[in-house]
Amino acid sequence: MATLKIPVSGQDHIQGNAMAACTLVEYGDYECPNCGAAYPLVKDIQKHFGKRLRFVFRNFPMSRMHPSAQAAAEAAEFAATKGKFWEMHDLLYGNQDRLGVELFTELAKTLKLDPAALQKALDAKTFSERVGTDFSGGVRSGVNGTPTFYVNSERYDGSMDYDSMVAAIETALAS
Amino acid sequence: MSQLLSPGTPAPDFSLRVTPDQKLSLQDLRGKPVILAFYPADWSPVCGDQMALYNEILPEFQKHGAELLGISVDGVWCHTAFAKDRNLHFPLLADFEPKGEVARAYGAYFDQGGITERALFVIDKDGIIRWSFLSPLAVNPGADGILEALEALNK
Numbered sequence: 001m002a003t004l005k006i007p008v009s010g011q012d013h014i015q016g017n018a019m020a021a022c023t024l025v026e027y028g029d030y031e032c033p034n035c036g037a038a039y040p041l042v043k044d045i046q047k048h049f050g051k052r053l054r055f056v057f058r059n060f061p062m063s064r065m066h067p068s069a070q071a072a073a074e075a076a077e078f079a080a081t082k083g084k085f086w087e088m089h090d091l092l093y094g095n096q097d098r099l100g101v102e103l104f105t106e107l108a109k110t111l112k113l114d115p116a117a118l119q120k121a122l123d124a125k126t127f128s129e130r131v132g133t134d135f136s137g138g139v140r141s142g143v144n145g146t147p148t149f150y151v152n153s154e155r156y157d158g159s160m161d162y163d164s165m166v167a168a169i170e171t172a173l174a175s
Numbered sequence: 176m177s178q179l180l181s182p183g184t185p186a187p188d189f190s191l192r193v194t195p196d197q198k199l200s201l202q203d204l205r206g207k208p209v210i211l212a213f214y215p216a217d218w219s220p221v222c223g224d225q226m227a228l229y230n231e232i233l234p235e236f237q238k239h240g241a242e243l244l245g246i247s248v249d250g251v252w253c254h255t256a257f258a259k260d261r262n263l264h265f266p267l268l269a270d271f272e273p274k275g276e277v278a279r280a281y282g283a284y285f286d287q288g289g290i291t292e293r294a295l296f297v298i299d300k301d302g303i304i305r306w307s308f309l310s311p312l313a314v315n316p317g318a319d320g321i322l323e324a325l326e327a328l329n330k
Contacts, residue, residue: 002317062231064262139232142317145224157314 002142002155008056013085016046016054022172025056025150027138030073030092031066031099032146038160039093045165052173057089059134060146068099070131075104077127078118084111177292179282179307186211186298187280191268192251199244199266201302208241208328209298210321213283213291215312217249217257217267225293225315230263232318239325244268247291248275285312297324 008014008023026042028035046055059077061069072092079088091107092099104122108115121127138148142155149156149165152172158164180186186209190200201209214225226245229236236243246268249257254267270277275291278284283294295316297306306324310316 002319005319062227064230064264065227136235139235139318139322142319143228144315144317145228148317 002144004150004153004155005140006137007153012056012058013080013089014054014056015086017051018054020049020052020054022049022053022152022169023056023150024053024169025058025153027058027060027134027141027143027146027148029059029061029066029069029146030076030096031069032062033096034145034160035147036093036096038147041160041162041165044162045169048166049169049173053169058138059131060138060143060148061131061135062146070128071101071104071122072099073131073134074122074125074127075107075118077130078121079108079111079113082111082113084113087111177282177285177294177309179292179294179309180280180296180304181307182305184304186296186302186304187277188302189268189277189280191246191270191277193266193268194255195251199268201298204242205302206300208239208300208325209296210236210241210243210325211281211296211298212243212245213278213281213294213296214245214247215285215288215290215293216247217253224261226257226263226267227261228315229318230261230265233264235318235322236325239322239328241297241325246270246277248278248289283309288312295321297321297328299328 004025059073061073063070076085076088079085095103105115108118151168156168158168188201190198193199229243243265248270250271251269254269258267275284278291283292285292293310293312295308296304299305305328308320
């Protein structure tokens with residue numbers, strides 16, 4: 001059974017109750033269609049569990065397959081330094097079919113971030129190391145495609161549907 | 176489930192097609208660690224595809240000087256089209272004729288399905304199997320086990 005090798009820490013993007021009994025970690029790629037499909041699913045799961053669940057998103061861009069995935073991850077990390085990671089995360093998944101420089105500029109404006117500063121960070125690869133660290137940690141933890149989920153540090157190998165995932169989290173909460 | 180060759184066993188040599196006019200043998204790679212990844216078939220769904228994943232992780236394998244070889248019973252033209260479509264940067268071997276002969280030698284052939292199992296081997300620079308792992312057919316095993324095995328080689 002593959003387990004999460006990098007514990008959740010202050011370096012992570014965490015949503016929900018910090019003291020929650022269950023943690024759901026996703027390794028995801030902004031350009032991956034399966035991650036796009038999982039995006040509303042995660043929202044529903046968060047809504048269902050409320051304070052009992054915290055959610056962590058880590059970058060796992062499959063760059064050779066998805067040419068804009070790395071830049072999208074870096075754009076989200078740029079937004080994170082301005083306290084707007086989740087807003088950017090939502091907008092990237094909400095506009096998954098239009099990923100690219102033009103969209104990143106538009107989203108920066110929407111979030112009242114400086115588009116020129118974002119462009120500069122992308123050109124300079126300022127956040128590529130941060131994204132790479134997430135990626136390597138994912139490889140170590142047995143990420144086997146995107147998205148890969150961990151429920152309380154155990155890789156979730158079940159099917160990616162609401163009922164199955166809710167059941168897995170319920171089991172984790174009960175143990 | 177199949178019974179894989181275990182660690183400590185010399186890896187059976189083979190010579191298989193990698194392109195329509197080129198063969199690769201295990202012997203050619205002596206001196207480097209080799210990762211042999213048997214997988215059931217080309218063209219499985221994109222995002223969870225094991226070969227596409229390894230393609231992304233290739234730089235981590237290369238840090239250990241290791242060569243990655245994918246191997247299935249698909250023919251060489253099928254492999255060529257698949258590798259091109261997925262932009263794969265490592266060789267895919269065709270265990271095509273006699274079908275599955277190499278997989279059988281490694282204990283990694285799934286008779287009922289007529290395909291190779293999802294099985295991983297890490298072979299050291301002297302051609303000895305150091306680690307093997309059989310994954311359920313439906314579960315992509317990821318690469319954590321491979322990396323741990325490669326690290327253990329240097330200890």
